[in-house]
Amino acid sequence: xxxxxxxxxxxxxxxxxxxxxxxxxxxxxxxxxxxxxxxxxxxxxxxxxxxxxxxxxxxxxxxxxxxxxxxxxxxxxxxxxxxxxxxxxxxxxxxxxxxxxxxxxxxxxxxxx
Amino acid sequence: xxxxxxxxxxxxxxxxxxxxxxxxxxxxxxxxxxxxxxxxxxxxxxxxxxxxxxxxxxxxxxxxxxxxxxxxxxxxxxxxxxxxxxxxxxxxxxxxxxxxxxxxxxxxxxxx
Numbered sequence: 001x002x003x004x005x006x007x008x009x010x011x012x013x014x015x016x017x018x019x020x021x022x023x024x025x026x027x028x029x030x031x032x033x034x035x036x037x038x039x040x041x042x043x044x045x046x047x048x049x050x051x052x053x054x055x056x057x058x059x060x061x062x063x064x065x066x067x068x069x070x071x072x073x074x075x076x077x078x079x080x081x082x083x084x085x086x087x088x089x090x091x092x093x094x095x096x097x098x099x100x101x102x103x104x105x106x107x108x109x110x111x112x113x
Numbered sequence: 114x115x116x117x118x119x120x121x122x123x124x125x126x127x128x129x130x131x132x133x134x135x136x137x138x139x140x141x142x143x144x145x146x147x148x149x150x151x152x153x154x155x156x157x158x159x160x161x162x163x164x165x166x167x168x169x170x171x172x173x174x175x176x177x178x179x180x181x182x183x184x185x186x187x188x189x190x191x192x193x194x195x196x197x198x199x200x201x202x203x204x205x206x207x208x209x210x211x212x213x214x215x216x217x218x219x220x221x222x223x224x225x
Contacts, residue, residue, distance in 0.1 A: 033212070035215075040122065040217055040218075041217055042119070042202060042215045042217040042218045043157065043202060043218075044215070045212060045213075045214075048212055058212070090156065090157070100147070100162070100206070101147070101159045102159070102213065104157050105156060106155075106156050107156055
């Protein structure tokens, strides 16, 4: 779905480095999410935002922070990356309607050495 | 909080056979249950969903059933095809904007 984009798509970094993953959407949705995917663990919610002034922790927020710069932009930061943060990261959006569908971005594959 | 368990973790079927993936949830307040499909190297995409006021929903070869009493729901794929090979995720939420809690996923392989 080209309406949700993520940058970068792949990133290799070193332990202790700060890194930012960015998500943009043109769907006009008010709700945005960051998930992490690890084999055998499914999609785990890191942070979510229901509007520009609303930020909420998910189930695995430790070691991460987020910024909702605008309705269309939601960034995820790793302040000091560690190897167990190596994973596939997905951004998703949804609208407050009865449909409830979440639309995912293409993912960012992060490797922390 | 909500906990969603998904079984099996891997499933291999012969082309043309049926496949069933089952999920259980813990929070009786959950009322929205979507299923997402993730093809290799791609993003998850919604394939079907069901709300707690409905017991079954079908869309061509796929169907979802819900048992509120037992707190479990299942995805049924009939006449499987090689393009059904993917990872399938179930999820649960209290609906209307509440966050989704995903199961761990099922790798489905359809052998031709």
